[in-house]
Amino acid sequence: MSNPYEAPKSALVDAGRTVGVVGRRVRLLQLAWTAVFLVNLPLPVLFGLSATENDGRAGMFVATLLLLILGFWVCATSGRAGRVLIVGGVLVGLSQFIPALQFAAGMASLGLGQALGQVKPHYGGEPGNVISEAGGSLVTLSTGGLLMTASVALGLLLQAITPRRWWGGDSGIGTTSVTGRGR
Secondary structure (H helix, E strand, O other): OOOOOOOOOOHHHHHHHHHHHHHHHHHHHHHHHHHHHHHHOHHHHHHHHHHEOHHHHHHHHHHHHHHHHHHHHHHHHOHHHHHHHHHHHHHHHHHHHOOHHHHHHHHHHHHHHHHOOOEEEOHHHOEEEEOOHHHHHHHHHHHHHHHHHHHHHHHHHHHHHOOHHHHOOOOOOOOOOOOOOOO
């Protein structure tokens, strides 16, 4: 039996309220992603500029924008995945003080670029400079992809060891019942 004094439901009005709340959350996540992305940018850009010639820098710039857009898409598609990416990205950003992760990702990407003919070999066969726009894009996308993957891995690890309430309820790890009380 329904309450005769309750206001009638309107799909249009109720949907608008939901979209407004969701839209604000997405914008907030995207703003946080932008801040985390910018914090993570200086060291890879310095390494990238030292490993590219003029032609490769245009590709590096385009790939950097694509990585930023990828993060926007993750935040818009799944709030939980966006939070994991952002929190893990903060940890990766903090690791720039001892940049082993950034250096390893950059060297692996330069090795990939050399194997694909987009990076000319340096003395001793080690990767040298990126020689084309495609090479700049390739090396930047692979470096950024590796760092974003590390961000997600660290975010998931942190999510697994912290209380669910820190992540807005269900952490998404393991199964929960409909009541949210666990297994």
